[in-house]
Amino acid sequence: MSGPFLSSSGAPPPEPAIRIREFNLWYGTFQALFDINLEIKNGLITSLIGPSGCGKSTLLRSVDRINERLGYVRIRGSIEVFGQEIHAPQVEPAQLRKQVGMVFQRPNPLPISIRDNVLFGYRIHHEKGGRLARSEADGIVEEALRQVLLWDQVKDRLDHKATDGLSLEAMQKLCIARLLPVKPSILLMDEPCSALDPRGTAAVEELIWELRDRYSILIVTHNMAQARRASDECVFMLMGRVVEHAPTDQLFVTPAHRETADYIEGRFG
C-alpha cells in the first residue's frame, strides 16, 4: 500500500506533487468544476485564487477526497498524487490523507491536550494501537511543535487542553503541527489565515514559508496580497475553471488573461 507514496524523503522527485487531468465535479446536478487540468510542482507553495464560489475550495477538498463524505458528489477525471491515481480502487482514503494533510479555515484542534493533539494522527496510523514510549512521544511532539514555531510558547503546558487558553494563531499552528508526525508530503490549506488577526496572519504566513522546502503546499486564499507575497506559483480560477496558472510574479505583473487582470486589480471578486 505504501509503495507509490514513499517519495516523501530524499531528493524531490521530478514528477509534480499533484497532477489533475480532465477533472469534473458535480454537487448533485450542479457542476462545480469543469475539465480542470493542473500540475502542482513539488516543494513549492501554490496559491489558488479566485472569487467566492469559483470552486477553489472544492478543488482543494478533492485532492484528499474529503468531498466524498457528502453523499451527493460525483466526479469524473483523474487526480494523481506523486504519480498515484487517488481514485484507484486500492487506494484507501485514510492512506491518502496521511500523505496529504489538510488545514482548515477555522482552527479545529481536538478537545484533548496539546500533546495528544500532536500525537493523534501518529497514534491512529501506528501499528500497535498507538502505544509508544514516553521518550519517543516526547520527541515527536517537540519536533512537530518546533517545526511550526510553537514549541517555546507551549512547552510548559503540553498537558493543557488545546481548545482553551490558546490564541487562534497558536491553534492554527497546532493544527498544522498535528499533521507533521505522520510525515505528509503535501499540505492543503483552506484559507488558513482568514480567521486570524493581522499579526496572527503574518506569523502563520511566516510559518508556511518555513515549511516550504519540506512540503508541497497548496493554499486557497482570498487575500491577493497574501498570494502575492507568500507563494511561488498562482492558479486563478473562475466559474469552476482554471483560467491561468503561472509563477506568482508573472501572474501578478503580466497576467495573460483579461479576467485575471481584472480580478487581481480588484475589478470584481
Place this chain on the structure above:
Amino acid sequence: MFEATSVNHHNDRVQKQVKILFGIMLALLIIPMVVIVATLLIKGSPIVNLSFIFEDPKDGMTAGGIFPALLGTIWLVAVSLLASVPLGVAAAIYLSEYAPDNLLTRLIHLATINLAGVPSIVHALFGVGAFVVFFRFGTSILAASLTLAIMTLPVVIVSSWEALQSVPRSFREACWNMGATRWQTIWHVVLPNAITGILTGVILQVSRAAGETAPIMFTGAAMFLPFLPNSVFDQTMALALHLFVVATQVPNVPESLPFGVALVLVGIVLLMNSVAIWIRLRLRRKKKW
C-alpha cells in the same frame, strides 16, 4: 436628561408580571413533588428500618419486610440495562455516524421517537408474546427485563443519538483529515465527547424501568413468592408491583406499609441514579476535555 415615559412604565410592568407568572408556574411544579416526598417521609419513614429492608413479608404481606421485592427490582433493572444500553447505544451510533441522511433514516428516527410514547401495557403484551411465549423464557426475570429493555430502548436510542449529534462536526472533520477511519473517529473523539449525554439518557431510563408495573406484571413479576430468585429464569417479586399489591389487593394492611414500600422504591431509584451520576462525573474528570 431622560424622563420616564408611559412606554417605559408599561414595559416595566410587563417585565414584573412575566417574572411572577413564570415563578408561579415553577412553584406549581415543585409543590406537588415536595408534598409527595414529604408525605412519603412522614408516613413511610416510621416503618422503614433495616429489618423492613432485609426481611421477607409476613402474615399475608401485611407485616414483615420487602427484601424479595427490593432484590427483584435490582435484578430487573440491572438485566434490562445490560440489554438496552449496548443495543441502544450501538443503534444510535449507526443512526448518527453511519446511516446516510435520507428519508429512511429520518423515518426510523421519527418512528423511534414515537415508540417512546407507546403505553407500557402495549410493551407488556409484546413481551408476553415475544419473550414468554415465542422464545419460551416463561414468566421470568429474563422475559420481564427484556420487556423493560424494549420499553426503554427508544429513549436510550434517541438521547444517545442527540448526544452524538451534539459533538461538533469540526472534531469529526479534523479526524477524517488526519486519515482516521470512521470507527477511529467514533472511538477516539465522538464517543468520549458524547458519553455524559448518553449516560443522562440512561439515568432517566433506570428510574422508568424501576417504577413501571405493567410490563413486568405479565412477564415475570409475581405478587408473592416464598423464595428468592436463583437465576434469570426464575420469577421474582418487584417493588412497583408489591406497592400496587399492598396498596390495593391485600386487606388489613397497616397504613404505613405502602408508604414505606414507596419510600424504599423512590430511595432505590435515587441510589441507582446517584451511581450513574457518579460514573458520569468520574468520566468527565478522567477525560481531559
